[in-house]
Amino acid sequence: MAQRSQPSAPAPQLDSDKAAALRLTPVSHETEARLDRYVALLLQWQAKTNLISPTTLPHLWTRHISDSLQLLRLAPDARIWLDFGSGGGFPGVVLACAMGDVGGHVHLVERNAKKAAFLREALRVTQAPGSVHLADIGDSVDSFPKRVDCITARAVASLDIILGFAAPHMNGSTKALFLKGQDVDAELTEATKCWNISPRLHASLTGGQGWIVELDKIERRDPSADTMMAHANDRN
Template sequence: MFGESVERLNRFVALLAEQGVERGLIGPREIERIWDRHVLNSAVVGELVPEGAHVVDVGSGGGFPGVPLALARPDISITLLESMARRVQWLEEVLDELSLENADVLRGRAEDKAVRAELGAVDVVTARAVAPLGRLAQWCLPLLRTGGLLLAVKGASVAEEIARDEAIVEKAGGESIDVVQCGVDVLEVPATVVVIEAAPRSVRSRKGRRRRR
C-alpha cells in the first residue's frame, strides 16, 4: 500500500507514539492501535480518491486521514486544514520530518470565507471524526468543484446519521449520498466512508438562497 514511503510511515507512527499523548493528539489507549485504527483506516480512503486529485483534509488534527493518505498516494496533493495552533505546529513538524512534498498545512476552518477563497474548488474533501454529517456537509461542500467528493469516515451508527441529516445534506448541495466500505482486503474492520457528491455550484447557490429566506 505504501511502497517506497513505508519508512516514512514508520517514522510517522513512531512520532505519534512518542509525542501523541503528550501533545493531545491521541489518547493513551490509542498507542497500541495506531496502525489499524488510525493509519491503515486512513490510508484505505485512497481507494475512493481519483488520480491526481487535489484533496483538502478538514480538521486534520494529528494528521488523519491526510498524512497516511499522502504517503500512500504520492500522485495526489493534500492540504491539511486545521484551526488549532498547536496542531498546526505538529502537522508542520511532521511534513518537515517526513519530507512530504505533496502535502501542505493551512490554518483555518472550512467555513471561513478566506479559506474558501484561498482553496478555490477542489476535487476531494476528507474528514474523520470532525462533526455530524449535516454540519460537515454545510462546511465542506462549498469547497468542492461540481462533481467533487466529500469523503467522511464514519462509525457504526452511520445509517442513523444519514437518516437524520439527509435533508440537510441535500440543502447544502449534496447530489448523492453513498456508504462504501474501504480496505475490505486489508483491515479486519473496514473503514466506513460516506461519499457525498457535490451538485453543480449554480444549484448549490440557489439552494442556499432558498435556505436563507
C-alpha cells in the same frame, strides 16, 4: 507535580499491527518509509500532547494509518486533497505521505494551534507534499485550493455540519469521502433533511463499525439558506 507520560505500545506489537495494516492497504517502499517517520514523530509528541486516544496506540497502524489509506482506492486519480479538522494527521498526513509518490498535494485544515504545529512538523519530517491551514473549517480562507479533487474529514463533526463546510468546494468532478462510525445511518437521516445527496456507503476495510460516506454532489435543499448565512456573516 511531575508530568506523567502516556504509555506507548510495545515495539513488537506495533510491528505486528503494521504488518497487518500494510496487508490491508499496501503502499510503496517510499510511502512506507514516510509513514514510519510520521509514526515515530507521532509517538514522540503523544507523550506530551493527546493527539490520538491512548487506548488505540497498540493498533495505531490498523486503526489510524490503514483506516486513512483505504480512501485512496475510492479516489485513485485524486491529486489535490482538502482535509477538514486534520487533528493528529488522519487522514491528511497519511494521504500526503502517499501523494509523495504521484505528485499530489494535501491541504490540512486545523483550528488548534498545537495540533497545527504538529502537522507542520509531520510534513517537514516526512517530506510529504502538503500545506497546513490554521483555521476553523467554516472559515473562508484565500489559501484554500481553488480546485479540489477530493474532500475528507474524520471524527470532526456530524455529517450535516460537514456537508455545509464541504459544499462550497465541490465542483463537477470533486469527490467527498467522510469517515464515519456506527451512527452513520442516523447522521444520514439527519443530513437529508437539509441536503440533497446520493451517498454510497463503504464498509471500512479495518473492520469494526466504521463506514466511508462517498459523495459526488452536495446541494442544500433550501439554497436561500446559504445566502442568509452569508449576509449574517457580513453583518458580523
